[in-house]
Amino acid sequence: MIVVTGASGALGQLVVQGLLEKVPAAQIVAAVRDPGKVAHLAARGVQVRRADYTDPASLDSALAGADRVLLVSGNEVGKRVPQHRAVVDAAKRAGVKLLAYTSILRADTSTLRLAEEHVATEAAIRNSGLAYSLLRNGWYFENFGGRIQGAAQRGEMVGSAGDGRISAAARADYAAAAVAVLTAEAPQQVYELAGSTSFTLAELTAEAARQAGKAAAYRELPQADFAAVLAGVGVPAPWPELLADSDAGSARGDLFDDGKALEKLIGRPTRSLSQAVEAALNA
Structure with a gap:
């Protein structure tokens, strides 16, 4: 039996859908805070169970x-x-045979503030026995949706x-990697997962301009100013500071990886x- 937590989220739902192509629906559990949000998965035969990260029972x-x-x-x-x-x-109490976790690219050396909680979680997993x-996911293309449209x-x-070069991949790519690991006979302990190719924000802007058929340019801002821009357009706290920190981290190479482990895995x-x-642009 394979349990996917957060299965009502964008990534979790893609993982469950991918698993449905590999294993019988009855062997898949969608663990969610609100079971009503995944009625469509239950209709396909997936077991739906309530799971709240703040409720151990x-x-x-x-x-x-x-398993x-x-x-x-x-x-x-x-x-x-x-x-x-x-x-x-809870996984330890249940005697789970494999616990996979969606972490962040090179968590142990990343300078991103977003890496801090992942590092602590990885330590808890290692210490659990x-x-x-560890599925160390790089940046998601979907994170750039609003900026591409803008x-x-x-x-x-x-x-x-x-x-800084960014090796982003689509959420569906990372979901496919999770499916591959969850169904592998002998999965690895650590996967550094990132896009097959990389780009700068200037290159991303140029591609958006090309497809939109109009001129566009990338403008570099100090980190604090970029955070202020994000807050000004309604991005809720603490994300303006975290996203600006991630941009700055990409300038230091934190979002770049050319190992192609994700491509090989899927x-x-x-x-x-x-x-x-x-x-x-079509979203």
Whole structure:
């Protein structure tokens, strides 16, 4: 039995859909805070169980009988370490044979503030004594959706990434990697996952301009100014500071990787820059 936590989220749903192509639906558990959000998965025969990262009893019920578990990292920045530890503890009580976790690219050396909670979670997993796989996901193309649309509409993209190269991949690519690991006979302990190719924000802007058929340019801002821009357009705290920090981190190489581990794992190249821009402009 394979349990996917956070299965009502964008990544979790893609993982469950991918698993449905590999294993019988009855062997898949979608563990979610609100079961009503995944009624469509239940209709396909997937087991749906309530699982709240802040409710240990619900986690014990959700993981009962599980052989393999995918812990999809939570979205409540600042609260994720105790939430993730609760899942790790429940997995240990359930005798899970493999615990996979969606971490961040090169978590142990990354300078990104977003890496901090992932590092702590990875430590908890290692210390649990459970067999594990760390899916260290790089940047998601979907993170750039608003900026791609803005470049096409306003003729400008702003950021603090300098000439840093970003090896992004689509959410579907990372979901396919999770499916591959969850169904592998002997998965690795650590996977550094990133896009098959890389780009700068200037190159991303140029591609958005090309597809939109209008001129657009990338404008570099100090990190604090970029955070202020994000806050000004309604990005909720603490994300303006975290995203600006991530831009600055990309200038230091934190979002670049050319090992092609993701491509090898899923058996195909990841989504290209042109495909990602097209998807964002058509969203």
